[in-house]
Amino acid sequence: MNKATRKTVIAGNWKMNKTPAEGAELLTSMIPLVKDADCDVIACVPFVDLYAAQEATKGTNIKIGAENCHWAESGAFTGEISAQMLSAMGIEYVIIGHSERRQYFGETDVTVNKRVKAALKAGLTVILCVGEYLEQREQGVTAEVCAMQTKIALGGVTAEEMERIIIAYEPVWAIGTGLTATADQADEVCGIIRDVIAGLYNAEVAEATTIQYGGSMNDGNAEELLSKVNVDGGLIGGASLVAEKFAKIVSAASK
Numbered sequence: 423m424n425k426a427t428r429k430t431v432i433a434g435n436w437k438m439n440k441t442p443a444e445g446a447e448l449l450t451s452m453i454p455l456v457k458d459a460d461c462d463v464i465a466c467v468p469f470v471d472l473y474a475a476q477e478a479t480k481g482t483n484i485k486i487g488a489e490n491c492h493w494a495e496s497g498a499f500t501g502e503i504s505a506q507m508l509s510a511m512g513i514e515y516v517i518i519g520h521s522e523r524r525q526y527f528g529e530t531d532v533t534v535n536k537r538v539k540a541a542l543k544a545g546l547t548v549i550l551c552v553g554e555y556l557e558q559r560e561q562g563v564t565a566e567v568c569a570m571q572t573k574i575a576l577g578g579v580t581a582e583e584m585e586r587i588i589i590a591y592e593p594v595w596a597i598g599t600g601l602t603a604t605a606d607q608a609d610e611v612c613g614i615i616r617d618v619i620a621g622l623y624n625a626e627v628a629e630a631t632t633i634q635y636g637g638s639m640n641d642g643n644a645e646e647l648l649s650k651v652n653v654d655g656g657l658i659g660g661a662s663l664v665a666e667k668f669a670k671i672v673s674a675a676s677k
């Protein structure tokens with residue numbers, strides 16, 4: 423298997439943006455622009471937008487995902503949403519371990535692993551985020567940091583379940599900063615993550631796993647990033663909030 427046979431996935435991460443009505447409007451304008459995509463197209467939206475987003479995209483090629491889920495099925499966790507709740511409403515995807523969750527909400531590698539396992543158990547496909555801080559890159563430990571995050575997050579995940587894991591390499595210093603990893607930097611770390619998966623499972627699983635790049639990917643730089651052998655898609659923040667920009671990234675991925 424090689425890049426040509428791996429699934430290319432372009433996913434938007436809306437973060438804490440868009441009301442349900444605004445979200446539906448954005449998706450409605452995106453639908454005709456991405457309808458011929460030759461890649462998977464996902465919009466990960468705030469919990470309260472999920473229903474409106476599903477309604478707006480019914481019968482289209484845009485799939486809807488959530489931005490997080492809790493590890494318990496139910497219980498006394500005020501303000502949290504379980505993976506079961508998401509799958510019960512027909513949601514297929516969930517982002518887990520985004521650096522903003524790690525940075526601002528006390529998410530650790532261990533809680534990321536718990537959430538990943540809960541999401542898989544509920545039948546969801548996980549977009550698992552890993553990535554280094556600028557200081558870590560400068561200290562030369564990018565490979566170690568990304569390997570550690572990947573290994574801990576995937577603890578207890580079977581080779582079969584890896585079919586429902588997408589990994590997003592998101593260097594923290596490139597998120598929302600306008601700084602993008604060069605295509606070679608993105609390719610190098612996505613390749614390192616692929617080697618880690620080969621070590622945890624085998625070469626076949628590693629070759630089949632979709633590994634995205636995320637961090638200021640936009641309509642201007644997507645084509646070069648996506649041309650790299652180890653970059654199988656993108657997780658897009660800011661540019662996913664503008665239909666035309668997101669659609670151009672989808673087009674670049676469809677070439």
Ligand code: 13P
Nearest residue numbers: 435597598637638659660
């Ligand atoms: P930006 O594309 O806004 O840099 O965000 C990237 C990101 O965090 C996607 O999850």
